[in-house]
Amino acid sequence: MKREEETRAKAPIGRPRGFDADEALERAMRVFWKKGYEGAGLSDLTEAMGITRTSMYAAFGNKEALFSKALERYTAGPASYAARAVREPTARAVAEGFLAGAVGLTTSPASPAGCLGVQGALATGEPGRPAREALAAWREDGVSLLHDRFRQASATGDLPPTADPATLARYLMTVANGIAVQAVGGVGREALEEVTRLALGAWPSA
Known part of the structure; x- marks a missing residue:
């Protein structure tokens, strides 16, 4: 006792x-x-x-600390497609994997629509400013991850000399963010996969 x-x-x-x-x-x-x-x-x-x-x-x-921990969990879990994509052997495969991951995540019936990193705190009042800034930094980290990978691709000749790694990284993130917004609005997976195919049609070839 x-x-x-x-x-x-x-x-x-x-x-x-x-x-x-x-x-x-x-x-x-x-x-x-x-x-x-x-x-x-x-x-x-x-x-x-x-x-x-x-x-x-x-x-x-x-609440702010809880949100930070939740974002870490989101990055390591649902949004881990980004880390997997940059391990693909070619820049083109990286782009394909990244956009496919974005579509899969944002339209999954097993999860809330869209992306926590995009719509979690786009527009907030002053109390939400730390979360808004944290998510802006989170999206920039994604751009940096892609940028570093594309610089490697450029150095090995996997991308043509005219292709700018920074612009390509920003391009992919912009498309992925747009996919998330569209998914929240109810646009389905097939339509968004068509968007990714169109976006990849502009991908530079070595």
Whole structure:
């Protein structure tokens, strides 16, 4: 009995029995993905996570910190197609993989429509400024990832001398962001795949 009392005394206050931090974070990520940073209220988040506000603050910090952790999870999980795409052997295959990943993610029936990194905080008031800036930096990180890969392709002759790696990276990110916006508006996968084929028609050949 004494040992049980000591165990209960050491347990974090407000954390429910069986609390799964990974599962709670996954659910929070989906709330942010569906409703955006400002649209996701604390009640929405805690209800989806199955915990109290006290537990949320104890495990993840405030809403801004929770959003940051959710974005990290999104990058390593649903949005990991970008990291996989840049490992393709040719620049053309990188572009194809990146856009195919964008279409697959934003139109998946198993997930909220669109992209957390695009619509999560495009337009926010002052309280949402940190999230808006975090997502702007996140999208720029994606551009940098593509840029670095295309510079390698240029150096090995996989891209023609006239192709600018920075412009190509920005081009792909712009198309992918547009795909996300269209998906939120209800445009289906087949139509967006047609868009990617058209976009890749302008891809430079070595």
